[in-house]
Amino acid sequence: MAQGHSDNLLFLTDEQLRRAIEAMFFAYRGFTADPDRILSDLNYGRAHHRAIHFINRTPGTTVNNLLAILGVTKQSLNRVLRTLIEDGLVDSRVGTRDRRERHLFLTDAGAALEQRLSDAQRARMRAAFREAGPASVAGFREVLEHMMDPELRRHFAAVKEGDR
Amino acid sequence: MAQGHSDNLLFLTDEQLRRAIEAMFFAYRGFTADPDRILSDLNYGRAHHRAIHFINRTPGTTVNNLLAILGVTKQSLNRVLRTLIEDGLVDSRVGTRDRRERHLFLTDAGAALEQRLSDAQRARMRAAFREAGPASVAGFREVLEHMMDPELRRHFAAVKEGDR
DNA sequence: TTGGAATGTCAACAAGGCTGACGTAATTTC
DNA sequence: GAAATTACGTCAGCCTTGTTGACATTCCAA
Numbered sequence: 001m002a003q004g005h006s007d008n009l010l011f012l013t014d015e016q017l018r019r020a021i022e023a024m025f026f027a028y029r030g031f032t033a034d035p036d037r038i039l040s041d042l043n044y045g046r047a048h049h050r051a052i053h054f055i056n057r058t059p060g061t062t063v064n065n066l067l068a069i070l071g072v073t074k075q076s077l078n079r080v081l082r083t084l085i086e087d088g089l090v091d092s093r094v095g096t097r098d099r100r101e102r103h104l105f106l107t108d109a110g111a112a113l114e115q116r117l118s119d120a121q122r123a124r125m126r127a128a129f130r131e132a133g134p135a136s137v138a139g140f141r142e143v144l145e146h147m148m149d150p151e152l153r154r155h156f157a158a159v160k161e162g163d164r
Numbered sequence: 165m166a167q168g169h170s171d172n173l174l175f176l177t178d179e180q181l182r183r184a185i186e187a188m189f190f191a192y193r194g195f196t197a198d199p200d201r202i203l204s205d206l207n208y209g210r211a212h213h214r215a216i217h218f219i220n221r222t223p224g225t226t227v228n229n230l231l232a233i234l235g236v237t238k239q240s241l242n243r244v245l246r247t248l249i250e251d252g253l254v255d256s257r258v259g260t261r262d263r264r265e266r267h268l269f270l271t272d273a274g275a276a277l278e279q280r281l282s283d284a285q286r287a288r289m290r291a292a293f294r295e296a297g298p299a300s301v302a303g304f305r306e307v308l309e310h311m312m313d314p315e316l317r318r319h320f321a322a323v324k325e326g327d328r
Numbered sequence: 329t330t331g332g333a334a335t336g337t338c339a340a341c342a343a344g345g346c347t348g349a350c351g352t353a354a355t356t357t358c
Numbered sequence: 359g360a361a362a363t364t365a366c367g368t369c370a371g372c373c374t375t376g377t378t379g380a381c382a383t384t385c386c387a388a
Contacts, residue, residue, distance in 0.1 A: 012293060012301075017286045018221070020293075020305060021195075025214075026316050027308040028192050029235070031185075045343055050189075057182070063366060071193070076345055078367065100354045100365040122181045128310035129176065129184075132303065137176075139296065139303025141184060144191040146292035152190050209374055227335065240376055242336065264334045264385055 034120035042113075047072075047080045049117055052106065055090060056114045060103040062095070089113060198284035206277075211236075211244045213281055216270065219254060220278045224267040226259070233319075253277060 035049050054069055055061060063081070067074055081104070084090040089110035095101035106114060129137050145153055199213050218233055219225060227245070231238055245268070248254040253274035259265035270278060293301050309317055 012290065014282075014286060017289050018282065020289055020308075021217075021282070021285055022221075023305055023308040023312075023320065024192070024195055024289075026313075026320060027311040028188070030312045030316070031188055033313065047344060053186075057186075064364090072344085073346065074366070075347085075368080079344075082367090095365095098355070098365085100352095102366070118178075118182065118185070121185055122178060124311060125181050125184055125188075126176065128307050131310040132306040136303030136306040139300030140307035141187055142296040142300040143292050143304035144184075144187040146295040147191040147288060148187075148194040149190075149197060152194070156187065156190060207373095211375060236375085237377065238335075239337085239378085243375080246336095262334085262386075264383095266335070 030124065031121070034124055035117045038116055038120060044083075047076070048084060051077065051080050051084060052089065052110060052114050052117065055104045056106055056111065056118075059105050062101045062103060064101075066104065084110070194288065195285070198288055199281045202280055202284060208247075211240070212248060215241065215244050215248060216253065216274060216278050216281065219268045220270055220275065220282075223269050226265045226267060228265075230268065248274070 032046065036046065039045060039049055050070055051066065054066060058065070063074065063077070067077055070077060081090065081092070085092055087109075088107055091105045091107050091110075092102045093105065095103055129140075132140070145156065148156060196210065200210065203209060203213055214234055215230065218230055222229070227238065227241070231241055234241060245254060245256070249256055251273075252271055255269045255271050255274075256266045257269065259267055293304075296304070309320065312320060
């Protein structure tokens with residue numbers, strides 16, 4: 001696919017862009033489908049997945065950090081966090097330097113669920129990469145980064161540098 | 165970016181996949197941000213956008229077709245369609261061949277809103293494509309297609325053939 | 329003519345967003 | 359040391375958008 005219109009971007013028609021938009025819509029649905037199935041069995045939703053994902057990525061992160069990354073209100077996050085803490089998946093520890101802050105960690109059970117979820121998601125991502133071929137992977141990530149809000153992209157790029 | 169790991173897919177680490185997963189999450193948020201802003205001013209949500217988009221793409225589509233594409237229940241879609249019809253953005257016409265079916269069309273007002281929404285979304289997509297460069301675009305679309313559920317991908321490919 | 333398909337509608341419920349207000353520590357600032 | 363600010367939690371209420379279940383209507387097709 002995508003030969004005739006990749007040579008010259010000026011020839012990207014609205015129709016071709018519309019197809020890309022739909023591809024994004026359908027792909028995102030595929031992207032979330034596997035975790036969604038696992039989560040619904042546990043009476044959790046995507047909001048729980050997101051919290052678990054980012055706590056796993058940055059253990060000890062504060063509630064405020066998480067709010068900024070997820071872009072939701074504290075009331076909304078708190079509802080999710082409360083159930084995760086009650087269910088013993090997340091551990092909330094009072095900060096040592098600043099005792100107003102709560103630092104969030106996954107418990108062993110939380111880490112286990114995170115593994116299940118990300119294994120499923122990674123498997124699909126890996127399969128898509130394999131089928132699309134190596135050359136496509138770099139382009140995929142390049143476009144995605146440029147589709148983010150600029151502020152987020154900077155944050156994302158910073159993280160990228162960090163764990164080289 | 166993405167040189168060292170595009171040569172050999174076997175070297176795609178979990179960490180690199182995790183970054184791709186986050187890129188997908190953040191990019192999707194950027195992807196929907198502009199339409200979301202327009203919609204919230206009109207007291208509509210993403211569900212309205214999706215309905216408008218696909219009615220525009222396939223004028224005269226039936227409710228059942230739309231259900232299949234959107235993957236929601238008819239009750240859920242119906243609520244959205246009702247408001248769009250009441251507000252004069254969508255026209256629902258009884259089928260001629262099969263009078264049980266309702267064929268959906270955008271009114272002039274509906275088409276105008278569709279333009280506003282897709283203009284915003286296309287602008288961002290076009291900008292991302294331009295910044296990422298022509299070579300990236302093909303890879304982007306290739307990976308996205310392989311991330312969809314297989315059944316959907318077939319449908320998507322069929323559409324692709326159709327409007328060449 | 330009758331069964332089943334397509335569509336619509338009513339009711340009830342849940343997840344997960346939101347705003348606004350308030351309380352309580354703890355820290356920072358003056 | 360008092361006052362302001364920050365971090366977090368919580369209560370209450372609202373909205374969108376998804377879900378099930380039940381039921382009516384219309385109409386095609388066997």
